[in-house]
Amino acid sequence: MSRYSHDEQFFHGKSESLGVLLVNLGTPDEPTTSAVRRYLKEFLSDGRVIEIPKVIWWCILNGIILRRRPAASAKLYATVWSEDGSPLLANGKKQQQALQQEMSVRFKGPVHVKLAMRYGNPSILNGLRELRKEGARRLLVLPLYPQYSATTTATTYDAVSKEMKRWRWLPEIRFVNQYHDNSAYIDALAKSVRAHWAEHGRKEKLMMSFHGLPKRNLELGDPYHCQCHKTGRLLAEKLGLKPEQWLVTFQSRFGRAEWLKPYTDKTLEKLAQEGVKSIDIVCPGFPADCLETLEEIAVENRDVFIEAGGKDYTYIPALNHDADHIQALADIVQQHTQGWPEVSPDWSESAISAGNKKSQELAKEKGAKL
Numbered sequence: 234m235s236r237y238s239h240d241e242q243f244f245h246g247k248s249e250s251l252g253v254l255l256v257n258l259g260t261p262d263e264p265t266t267s268a269v270r271r272y273l274k275e276f277l278s279d280g281r282v283i284e285i286p287k288v289i290w291w292c293i294l295n296g297i298i299l300r301r302r303p304a305a306s307a308k309l310y311a312t313v314w315s316e317d318g319s320p321l322l323a324n325g326k327k328q329q330q331a332l333q334q335e336m337s338v339r340f341k342g343p344v345h346v347k348l349a350m351r352y353g354n355p356s357i358l359n360g361l362r363e364l365r366k367e368g369a370r371r372l373l374v375l376p377l378y379p380q381y382s383a384t385t386t387a388t389t390y391d392a393v394s395k396e397m398k399r400w401r402w403l404p405e406i407r408f409v410n411q412y413h414d415n416s417a418y419i420d421a422l423a424k425s426v427r428a429h430w431a432e433h434g435r436k437e438k439l440m441m442s443f444h445g446l447p448k449r450n451l452e453l454g455d456p457y458h459c460q461c462h463k464t465g466r467l468l469a470e471k472l473g474l475k476p477e478q479w480l481v482t483f484q485s486r487f488g489r490a491e492w493l494k495p496y497t498d499k500t501l502e503k504l505a506q507e508g509v510k511s512i513d514i515v516c517p518g519f520p521a522d523c524l525e526t527l528e529e530i531a532v533e534n535r536d537v538f539i540e541a542g543g544k545d546y547t548y549i550p551a552l553n554h555d556a557d558h559i560q561a562l563a564d565i566v567q568q569h570t571q572g573w574p575e576v577s578p579d580w581s582e583s584a585i586s587a588g589n590k591k592s593q594e595l596a597k598e599k600g601a602k603l
């Protein structure tokens with residue numbers, strides 16, 4: 234005999250809701266050698282990230298990388314660590330809260346937004362189980378990578394599917410694949426660059442630096458490189474830049490193989506040597522500031538440029554929880570949840586702008602930076 238009445242059996246006592254799972258890469262729990270080792274071990278054991286034969290990689294990872302890198306990386310993490318913890322996580326939490334508020338205004342039905350990390354905490358497993366508890370019968374997974382790569386987006390799918398294998402009653406599920414040319418996202422980027430110029434003045438060049446990838450991944454068909462270039466071109470067009478005023482480069486190399494070129498650090502060195510004195514640098518592939526932007530770009534690469542003869546170098550922060558960024562993410566959620574009846578948004582233009590206005594008023598009332 235069933236423990237539940239029929240209604241409870243269907244809905245476990247909850248009304249149906251829309252679940253939105255934001256997923257970013259992950260970060261150590263603390264800026265210590267042991268926490269960084271734990272994080273790197275999980276991250277770098279992922280076959281989507283390192284595509285060399287398992288046995289060979291196991292020896293390199295455990296014999297070399299996990300002996301040396303955790304201590305060096307922990308020192309770097311310590312330089313960017315905030316009161317709220319790792320910047321990637323702290324910024325992610327603010328994005329999640331702001332998007333929750335925005336979605337509650339835009340959608341008719343109940344909606345729950347959670348943040349998860351592909352590696353480390355808060356885990357995808359917990360995020361999915363919390364959403365299930367909230368009655369999310371429809372689920373949208375939004376990996377926070379504007380440009381698709383198997384190393385980031387596809388492994389998010391893998392992790393969600395792995396957890397779903399253990400569920401009896403699957404929700405309806407959709408994944409956002411990429412949003413590299415989404416107009417609201419490009420607009421938000423352009424607005425943040427213009428705001429930066431208005432405050433700090435404009436430099437000779439705008440460098441758009443994206444996280445790198447092994448060149449082999451491009452040759453094997455990963456669209457990441459092309460999507461980075463398209464984001465760059467659209468941003469440059471929106472800003473009205475001439476070809477000589479902007480460029481796309483790739484940062485954060487890992488290992489000895491050739492990665493996507495031109496490399497950010499080598500290009501900065503070359504530009505300075507060629508007589509470029511001032512540069513703005515923005516990282517449109519990073520929706521949230523993290524170690525790779527706050528340390529590598531804002532600190533390390535500044536030294537590279539200045540030591541090579543450059544004079545003026547400014548990093549333009551990631552969009553983080555800027556109001557326009559949250560609006561762009563909400564637009565993406567709306568586009569990908571079309572046709573889901575219980576949570577169907579009101580699609581009329583006027584309703585959307587009324588929703589935007591209402592959420593801005595709400596934010597003002599709460600004094601939030603929305």
Ligand SMILES: C=CC1=C(C)c2cc3[nH]c(cc4nc(cc5[nH]c(cc1n2)c(C)c5CCC(=O)O)C(CCC(=O)O)=C4C)c(C)c3C=C
Pocket residue numbers: 258259260261273282283302306319321378382384385444445446447485487518519522523524525
């Ligand atoms: C923006 C998308 C990212 C892609 C693509 C990506 C590919 C990729 N990364 C590594 C190795 C490392 N990345 C590290 C940090 C890191 N990477 C991304 C994003 C992408 N990576 C972010 C947001 C971060 C920052 C995390 C944080 O805690 O702030 C690191 C760890 C840092 C360190 O020890 O130096 C490594 C290692 C590979 C090998 C790869 C593709 C093959």
Ligand SMILES: [Fe+2]
Pocket residue numbers: 444485
């Ligand atoms: Fe990375």
Ligand SMILES: [Fe+2]
Pocket residue numbers: 458459460462
């Ligand atoms: Fe390409």
